[in-house]
Amino acid sequence: MEVEASASHAAPILETGNGDVKMLKRMETVPDIKRDTAGITTQYIATGIVNLGAFAAGVCVAWSSSALPLLTSSSGVEPSEMRVEQTLPTNGTETRLELTESEASWVASLLCLGAVFGSIPAGLISEYFGRKKTLLYLALPLLVSWIMVGSSPNVYGLYVGRFVGGVAVGAFSVAIPPYVADIAEKHLWPTLANFYHVHFSCGILFGYIIGMVQSTTWLSILCASIPTAFFIAFIFLPESPAYYMSQGKNAEAKAAMRYFRGIDNDIDAELKALKEQIRNYARNRVTFKQLFQTRSTLKALFVSFGLMIFQQMSGIYPVLFYTEKIFKDFSISLNPPGAAIILGFCLVSSTYFSTMLLRSFRRRVLLMISFMTMALSLGSLAIYYHMNAGRIQDSSTWVPLFTLCIYVIVYAMGAGPIPWLMMREIFPANVTRRASAITAGFHWFLAFGVTKLYQNLVANVKTGWTLWHFAVTCIVGTIFVYFFVPETKGKTLEEIQQAFDGIQKKKKHIHVIEVESLSDAEAV
Secondary structure (H helix, E strand, O other), X not given: XXXXXXXXXXXXXXXXXXOOHHHHHHHHOOOOOOOOOOOHHHHHHHHHXXXXXXXXXXXXXXXXXXXXXXXXXXXXXXXXXXXXXXXXXXXXXXXXXXXXXXXXXXXXXXXXXXXXXXXXXXXXXXXXXOHHHHHHXXXXXXXHHHHHHHHOOOHHHHHHHHHHHHHHHHHHHHHHHHHHHHHOOOOOHHHHHOHHHHHHHHXXXXXXXXXXXXXXXXXXXXXXXXXXXXXXXXXXXXXXXXXXXXXXXXXXXXXXXXXXXXXXXXXXXXXXXXXXXXXXXXHOOOOOHHHHOOHHHHHHHHHHHHHHHHXXXXXXXXXXXXHHHHHHHXXXXXXXXXXXXXXXXXXXXXXXHHHHHHHHOOHXXXXXXXXXXXHXXXXXXXXXXXXXXXXXOOOOOHHHHHHHHHHHHHHHHHHOOHHHHHHHHHOOOOOHHHHHHHHHHHHHHHHHHHHHHHHHHHHHHHHHHHHHHHHHHHHHHHHHHHHHOOXXXXXXXXXXXXXXXXXXXXXXXOOOOXXXXXXXXXXX
């Protein structure tokens, strides 16, 4: 680690009197990342390591698509108890339980319900116990959940395992961004902030790929390897400088900042600004109750909640949770796991390139284009379903695959990342964490409801009308963005709050005084 190059550098730090000697010595043993003198490589690698938590969360989402087809009863019988299935020698498929459609929907959706209970308190826990400790210990419930999912003899073990895993998934969604914000330089923050969405998408793709093994036991083992790798890699990274500073541990804060900035950067000015920022945050800290007492904050919550409603009601999580089942419903000739991998690759690539779009285009424009294109894709797929059901059109592979790929691509470029991005742009700094926790909890609650009710919608109104429902929701979401969502790109917080309050800056009037020349005056 590049905290201090020698003992002569470390000694002045220990003399400050507010440093933990054991902590500083332990931080000196953190591996040096390629002697990164500027700190940029270190920040990228550290962000990639901490976002292995997002990768693990994406794997949890994709597990349903790969595992539920192996566990779901094809006969539709509602057994009173789960029964052990024999291994099928014809294709090597190994399943231990046989679930009904209703039970499978609970297994899928309980992950999101657990995320509700993990996301809301995660921000407060990280403030009191530290960013690193909170994130590090989240690997444990995730590992326990995979052990339960892989070894449970009945469906109730699956329920508990998925719920416990969901708690970790929700906590990751709230706890990872603050850690990245604490270690990132300002000019790198927009790029590093997108690592969460990229890693989450990569986790989904990984979950689809390992679905090719067609074994629930091996699926659980491979999924459990991700939180294990996260724990081993993340344990070597230091705590965030901001947390050390908030605890009065200035020596540790300086050591951590030196690690992330390298030996070539002058960190004294940044530490001074950080200390002032923490003082202002402590002075202006608000409670959850006070969030609902300010007009501008209420309007920001309205916009944030509205974006999450239309993001989730567009059907993205049912598509990701039930990808293989959806392709089976459309009777495509391509192997469903293979089609799911193609869909996952489109999601990853579009999420990666979304950073460039967010730099170039306005938020509102991207949101409206995203929702409208999603509506067109879902509407086209619904029409295809009705034509196929009415024997007007023979089954095809490219139509469902193409429309769903377009759907996830435009989602990843607009409706997916922008609601999360705008949370840090429309709220004041002293309320961002609590507002983000509430909004994240609301997001996961909606994801739970939509994922759970998807099977009911398909059973009652069939797949075609379910797709129409999602398409109409996307159209309404476009209208909502047009009338209620302010533009935040290139705007200050004051300008955004003025937009919420309906205050428009008046243009300065330039008074032109015409001075007549002496000759003109004499002529008159």
